[in-house]
Amino acid sequence: MSEPPLLEVRDLRKSYRVGGREIEVLRGIDLALARGEMAALLGASGAGKSTLLHCLGLLDVPSAGSVRLRGVDASSLSFAQRARTRNREIGFVFQFYHLIPELDALENTLLPRWIGPGAGPRRSSWEERDRAGALLGRLGLGDRLLHRPAQLSGGERQRVAIARALFAEPEIVLCDEPTGNLDSRTGSEIVDLLLALNRESGKTFVIATHNPELARRCPRRVRIEDGKILDGARVGGDPGPGHAG
Numbered sequence: 001m002s003e004p005p006l007l008e009v010r011d012l013r014k015s016y017r018v019g020g021r022e023i024e025v026l027r028g029i030d031l032a033l034a035r036g037e038m039a040a041l042l043g044a045s046g047a048g049k050s051t052l053l054h055c056l057g058l059l060d061v062p063s064a065g066s067v068r069l070r071g072v073d074a075s076s077l078s079f080a081q082r083a084r085t086r087n088r089e090i091g092f093v094f095q096f097y098h099l100i101p102e103l104d105a106l107e108n109t110l111l112p113r114w115i116g117p118g119a120g121p122r123r124s125s126w127e128e129r130d131r132a133g134a135l136l137g138r139l140g141l142g143d144r145l146l147h148r149p150a151q152l153s154g155g156e157r158q159r160v161a162i163a164r165a166l167f168a169e170p171e172i173v174l175c176d177e178p179t180g181n182l183d184s185r186t187g188s189e190i191v192d193l194l195l196a197l198n199r200e201s202g203k204t205f206v207i208a209t210h211n212p213e214l215a216r217r218c219p220r221r222v223r224i225e226d227g228k229i230l231d232g233a234r235v236g237g238d239p240g241p242g243h244a245g
């Protein structure tokens with residue numbers, strides 16, 4: 001018997017009720033992601049990319065259909081189990097970084113350890129601080145560990161956000177417009193970094209983006225239109241530089 005996909009949604013639907021009117025955003029999404037995949041999630045503004053990411057990341061609950069992580073239906077989990085699964089298995093990177101202004105880069109990276117079960121502010125072990133420092137070093141911020149977000153550039157802030165997403169070593173990293181707030185050169189550097197991290201770590205990345213360079217360089221592209229996956233075919237001829245050699 002073959003292993004189930006790492007992350008899979010089946011006939012996923014999501015509607016919102018606003019002012020007594022039902023808006024159907026996702027109308028039957030089917031998508032399977034294997035371990036180590038790197039997929040760009042494309043579609044017009046309002047197509048439902050963020051909505052799908054929130055469902056994939058167990059931040060939001062679909063109106064119908066299933067989200068399965070290693071074959072386990074998320075709807076079968078209790079609230080606490082969902083939260084634990086999310087903390088352990090899924091990292092998030094957002095357009096506007098969502099860093100805590102009062103904390104430095106190292107502390108922001110350690111943040112998931114502060115809010116998880118059994119964690120508390122500044123109770124990180126030396127081992128954890130070393131690991132966070134090494135991770136920030138890998139992301140090119142070795143000499144910025146004690147800088148607060150206001151003392152960092154946009155690209156540097158996004159690197160800290162990436163470090164925070166990776167710190168718990170999640171299997172899945174969901175990124176929502178990670179280059180949306182960056183100039184094209186800095187955005188390109190973040191694209192390089194995401195591709196390298198995918199290659200090095202074998203983690204699965206799903207990246208909602210309007211950035212054509214990021215879309216082009218992702219080995220897989222999934223497009224949402226009219227609430228469905230229009231085109232999620234694997235791209236045969238152009239695996240992208242991230243997968244060369």
Ligand SMILES: Nc1ncnc2c1ncn2[C@@H]1O[C@H](COP(=O)(O)OP(=O)(O)OP(=O)(O)O)[C@@H](O)[C@H]1O
Pocket residue numbers: 016017018023025043044045046047048049050051052
């Ligand atoms: N909490 C909510 N309540 C009501 N409607 C919502 C809510 N969240 C999203 N929507 C609606 O769902 C649709 C999809 O929103 P979503 O944010 O997923 O789009 P998107 O593809 O991420 O767009 P963008 O590229 O602009 O980020 C939009 O029409 C939006 O207005």
Ligand SMILES: [Mg+2]
Pocket residue numbers: 049050051176208
């Ligand atoms: Mg969005």
